[in-house]
Amino acid sequence: MNIKISKRMSKPDFQGEFTAGILKAAADPTLISFAGGLPNPVSFPVHAMDDAADKVLKASGVQALQYSGTQGYLPLRKYIAERYKKMDIEVDPSEIIITNGSQQALDMFAAVMLDPGDKIIMEKPTYLVALQTFHLYDPVVLSVDLNDDGIDVEQLKAAVAQKPQFIYLIPNFQNPTGLTYTEEVRAKAAEVFKGSNVMVLEDNPYGELRFSGKEGHSFAWYLGEQCCLLGTFSKIVSPGMRIGWIVCKQKDIFEKLLNYKSTMDLHTNIFCQMVLTQYLSENDLDEHIEKTKVLYKQKAEYMMSCMAKYFPEGVSYTKPEGGMFIWATLPEGVKAVDVQAEAIKKGVAVCAGDPFYEDERGVRTMRLNYSNSSDEQMDKGIKLLSEAISEVMAK
Amino acid sequence: MNIKISKRMSKPDFQGEFTAGILKAAADPTLISFAGGLPNPVSFPVHAMDDAADKVLKASGVQALQYSGTQGYLPLRKYIAERYKKMDIEVDPSEIIITNGSQQALDMFAAVMLDPGDKIIMEKPTYLVALQTFHLYDPVVLSVDLNDDGIDVEQLKAAVAQKPQFIYLIPNFQNPTGLTYTEEVRAKAAEVFKGSNVMVLEDNPYGELRFSGKEGHSFAWYLGEQCCLLGTFSKIVSPGMRIGWIVCKQKDIFEKLLNYKSTMDLHTNIFCQMVLTQYLSENDLDEHIEKTKVLYKQKAEYMMSCMAKYFPEGVSYTKPEGGMFIWATLPEGVKAVDVQAEAIKKGVAVCAGDPFYEDERGVRTMRLNYSNSSDEQMDKGIKLLSEAISEVMAK
Numbered sequence: 001m002n003i004k005i006s007k008r009m010s011k012p013d014f015q016g017e018f019t020a021g022i023l024k025a026a027a028d029p030t031l032i033s034f035a036g037g038l039p040n041p042v043s044f045p046v047h048a049m050d051d052a053a054d055k056v057l058k059a060s061g062v063q064a065l066q067y068s069g070t071q072g073y074l075p076l077r078k079y080i081a082e083r084y085k086k087m088d089i090e091v092d093p094s095e096i097i098i099t100n101g102s103q104q105a106l107d108m109f110a111a112v113m114l115d116p117g118d119k120i121i122m123e124k125p126t127y128l129v130a131l132q133t134f135h136l137y138d139p140v141v142l143s144v145d146l147n148d149d150g151i152d153v154e155q156l157k158a159a160v161a162q163k164p165q166f167i168y169l170i171p172n173f174q175n176p177t178g179l180t181y182t183e184e185v186r187a188k189a190a191e192v193f194k195g196s197n198v199m200v201l202e203d204n205p206y207g208e209l210r211f212s213g214k215e216g217h218s219f220a221w222y223l224g225e226q227c228c229l230l231g232t233f234s235k236i237v238s239p240g241m242r243i244g245w246i247v248c249k250q251k252d253i254f255e256k257l258l259n260y261k262s263t264m265d266l267h268t269n270i271f272c273q274m275v276l277t278q279y280l281s282e283n284d285l286d287e288h289i290e291k292t293k294v295l296y297k298q299k300a301e302y303m304m305s306c307m308a309k310y311f312p313e314g315v316s317y318t319k320p321e322g323g324m325f326i327w328a329t330l331p332e333g334v335k336a337v338d339v340q341a342e343a344i345k346k347g348v349a350v351c352a353g354d355p356f357y358e359d360e361r362g363v364r365t366m367r368l369n370y371s372n373s374s375d376e377q378m379d380k381g382i383k384l385l386s387e388a389i390s391e392v393m394a395k
Numbered sequence: 396m397n398i399k400i401s402k403r404m405s406k407p408d409f410q411g412e413f414t415a416g417i418l419k420a421a422a423d424p425t426l427i428s429f430a431g432g433l434p435n436p437v438s439f440p441v442h443a444m445d446d447a448a449d450k451v452l453k454a455s456g457v458q459a460l461q462y463s464g465t466q467g468y469l470p471l472r473k474y475i476a477e478r479y480k481k482m483d484i485e486v487d488p489s490e491i492i493i494t495n496g497s498q499q500a501l502d503m504f505a506a507v508m509l510d511p512g513d514k515i516i517m518e519k520p521t522y523l524v525a526l527q528t529f530h531l532y533d534p535v536v537l538s539v540d541l542n543d544d545g546i547d548v549e550q551l552k553a554a555v556a557q558k559p560q561f562i563y564l565i566p567n568f569q570n571p572t573g574l575t576y577t578e579e580v581r582a583k584a585a586e587v588f589k590g591s592n593v594m595v596l597e598d599n600p601y602g603e604l605r606f607s608g609k610e611g612h613s614f615a616w617y618l619g620e621q622c623c624l625l626g627t628f629s630k631i632v633s634p635g636m637r638i639g640w641i642v643c644k645q646k647d648i649f650e651k652l653l654n655y656k657s658t659m660d661l662h663t664n665i666f667c668q669m670v671l672t673q674y675l676s677e678n679d680l681d682e683h684i685e686k687t688k689v690l691y692k693q694k695a696e697y698m699m700s701c702m703a704k705y706f707p708e709g710v711s712y713t714k715p716e717g718g719m720f721i722w723a724t725l726p727e728g729v730k731a732v733d734v735q736a737e738a739i740k741k742g743v744a745v746c747a748g749d750p751f752y753e754d755e756r757g758v759r760t761m762r763l764n765y766s767n768s769s770d771e772q773m774d775k776g777i778k779l780l781s782e783a784i785s786e787v788m789a790k
Contacts, residue, residue, distance in 0.1 A: 112404050
């Protein structure tokens, strides 16, 4: 039989081989993995969730098992809307769609906004699966450098002048760099967007995991309906339930997002939506997050102390104020893919920077995840990684 | 701000207004609704699911709340593979991907198989949300009549000669008609496919809900890897959990389906996958389905008895051997949309046939769902519907 696969899925997988490698490393118990982005399971509220599931099935079992509306469970949308008040943003539950993790919302937004050849702006580097998703829609990607204080505003001006459809950005503890925009950069970037037709898609999976420094304003605070917000419970409660959301105040886009979602899978599983809502109604999420932050702060500091102890001269790295990642930069001429290959031989998985860029390859940056390793693993893993770096440098 | 929506989502919504109307009617407690396709909640195993959720969270809570693999929970895939033995089909768990209801698998399959302008074959009429999904990929739809004994084989030959990418069909208790292919038609249609490059996408959401007649062979029995199978727990356990699957033995297509799914939403919620698997391991699904079948048989027969009693002369309807739908045909010159409009004024929601066709409008067919109404509602609803038909006929 002669099978023809669509052009869309025949293009060389957009760094699919990297993603596959990351997932494989994360699943391999013989490796010390700094490659993934898994929350620490210590942070999962297993007992409270058991209690919540029991209550939902006893009180509203039929509703939890029956078909439901596409937009998502109203009490959950109310909870999310209420929580935005902490960020000084007005969100109405009617402006929220519950999605299968915020990952699904990336596809929804791209499907509604992009025709082939349309331009989009991405941070450089950026979240690799966002790059993968958007590439399904054949856009022209304009990459704008991410500096230590946030997106490069001069480059941003030039990119916005090219009339892109939207920009995708992660202002807090960015994936992969761990960097956070300063308030000054946020204000300046917002000025660049104002008056343009560029929609801002702000992703914020790690925003609540701040363990030092001061929270900056969301672009929604600056821009109102010009900014759509992505959110998720994956990093603060549970990724396995696949519950994220998109906030969209722009009515034309909202209606299309909802139509598209209904065609994709009718609705997100209502059982998990109701169990999560029950859990949230009876537990203090901030208290729960506080524990996770204490844990991740210790993990980040411990990993940095290992880096200071073992890394050879000339390796620098970001100091995150929250989130799950540290971004290391190797000395000139040292390729991260070579270090990754050496490290894996020693039993340590890291993620070379390459897949986080639209078109740069052979870069000297790499992403290190600290949320999901024990101190012992970190000490051993960073020591072995340092040896791998030294060996590649010596070549 | 000047918003540009993608062409994909700017096309007149493929009958989106019908779907919206159906969902709205199903949610309106003041209406008697025969418009939807909801399972009867009496059939939901609420207590057993509560027990299963408790066991999963107590024994494997961390796994149920953490990220998981894209392909889906292996014990669930094993269960599904094992169950195909009853249908005399060999399926390996490695050939299955768990999806967010079988609805998501429709999009996955279309994304992997279709370039704009590619041809596909659909039954006429067919499942409206399949039409909606496939239309996102700009195919040329070849509609082939569905006769009382199944797809029209002569028309099918002509359509296959046009070298389409795939055919989508529902051989058992089809949505919307309730019709089932005879074994003779299955065998003849399979002969038409053999030797061609047409992939067969067989949807079978209602297949296990047979309350009379004899089960026919799946196209996978005739065609092996030329046939991909869609399945779902929505109609036999719970739609709210959104757990369906696709079986694909063709390795090139399988790999692309998996890549695409991982980009769409990483994986289907593992919490529900594990709870469902726990439920299935401790409860006899066949026994559970048996109860549902007894209920639906009674419902179908009761609805037909009401139709015999109240329908005016000249209205005919299919006699389903299972599933959830009856398909009624109005007398020549009577439009189903007019009957639908009259009926809703009287408090009864039905689904005019129009959205189930690629391009016919003003048809005289309509879909009636019997799974989710009480006998009282049926008697009253069919009586009022009959009055609506008579009024439209008299105009």
